[in-house]
Amino acid sequence: MTNWPEGYGRRVLAEVDSTNAEAARIAPELMAPEWILGLRQTKGRGRRGRAWVDPVGNFAATLVMRPAESPDQVALRSFVAALALYDAFVAVTGRSAGFALKWPNDVLLNGGKVAGILLESAGLAGGAVSHIAIGIGVNLAHAPDTGAVEAQATRPVSLLSETGAAVDPESFLDALAASYARWEAQFVTYGFEPIRTAWLARAARIGEVMTARTTREETTGTFETVDSAGNLVLKTAKGRVAVAAADIFF
Structure with a gap:
């Protein structure tokens, strides 16, 4: 050690x-x-x-x-x-x-x-x-x-x-x-x-499209950043969406 x-x-x-x-x-x-x-x-x-x-x-x-x-x-x-x-x-x-x-x-x-x-x-x-x-x-x-x-x-x-x-x-x-x-x-x-x-x-796939999926819904958009609360921020057709917890699929 x-x-x-x-x-x-x-x-x-x-x-x-x-x-x-x-x-x-x-x-x-x-x-x-x-x-x-x-x-x-x-x-x-x-x-x-x-x-x-x-x-x-x-x-x-x-x-x-x-x-x-x-x-x-x-x-x-x-x-x-x-x-x-x-x-x-x-x-x-x-x-x-x-x-x-x-x-x-x-x-x-x-x-x-x-x-x-x-x-x-x-x-x-x-x-x-x-x-x-x-x-x-x-x-x-x-x-x-x-x-x-x-x-x-x-x-x-x-x-x-x-x-x-x-x-x-x-x-x-x-x-x-x-x-x-x-x-x-x-x-x-x-x-x-x-x-x-x-x-x-060191993040994977910044600027690329991904899907954030929970048990209730899924959101697809371009990975923009992680905000000050640790949320994933996706740019979608309806605007920017902050995702607090989800499984991510590329």
């Missing part, structure tokens, strides 16, 4: 049901931010309760912490995590070509999904957030079969197959924790604007 960030805990579990579930269990006694890495995850999950396929050799980890900000600001840490992931990939591969960030919480490699982020929080009376769990899954060595993802979803890829870089989960955790600490310090010190600017510089 090299360059582990000061002030962050680190626990590596041989097996766990879900690192986000483990985060919820340890949160009440938490004294400082803590990374949890599961070398085998038996009940991994993604957004909207979807199963997350997690073969041995891939990466499943959660950062659990007690944030001080309001709930809307806490949620912006998905962008902090995305930037940290991007930098970790660059650190372990020695290249930035092919990597891009897909709103709201995926990392793409050569157009395919190589990583995803699941942010969960628990609240206290008065609307404050008691803790946040930032779950991160990375296809380091294996990608799910395309039949395991929904129709029109971004195809899954692995870091190994696309770059030839063989990276073990603990080494990737070291790189990710270091890069996350740097971006977290920026976020806490300067707010969301520099995070937003950096994220947009």
Whole structure:
């Protein structure tokens, strides 16, 4: 373990049901931010309760912490995590070509999904957030079969197959924790604007047409930007539309 960030805990579990579930269990006694890495995850999950396929050799980890900000600001840490992931990939591969960030919480490699982020929080009376769990899954060595993802979803890829870089989960955790600490310090010190600017510089498909789909509706338009609240802004035939949460299809 090299360059582990000061002030962050680190626990590596041989097996766990879900690192986000483990985060919820340890949160009440938490004294400082803590990374949890599961070398085998038996009940991994993604957004909207979807199963997350997690073969041995891939990466499943959660950062659990007690944030001080309001709930809307806490949620912006998905962008902090995305930037940290991007930098970790660059650190372990020695290249930035092919990597891009897909709103709201995926990392793409050569157009395919190589990583995803699941942010969960628990609240206290008065609307404050008691803790946040930032779950991160990375296809380091294996990608799910395309039949395991929904129709029109971004195809899954692995870091190994696309770059030839063989990276073990603990080494990737070291790189990710270091890069996350740097971006977290920026976020806490300067707010969301520099995070937003950096994220947009690495964003996939700016200026291109995409569809934002929820369980109730879908909106198709040109990806213009991400606003100060983290919403996706699409230029449509009816004007500019800000999308707070959705699945994105290219």
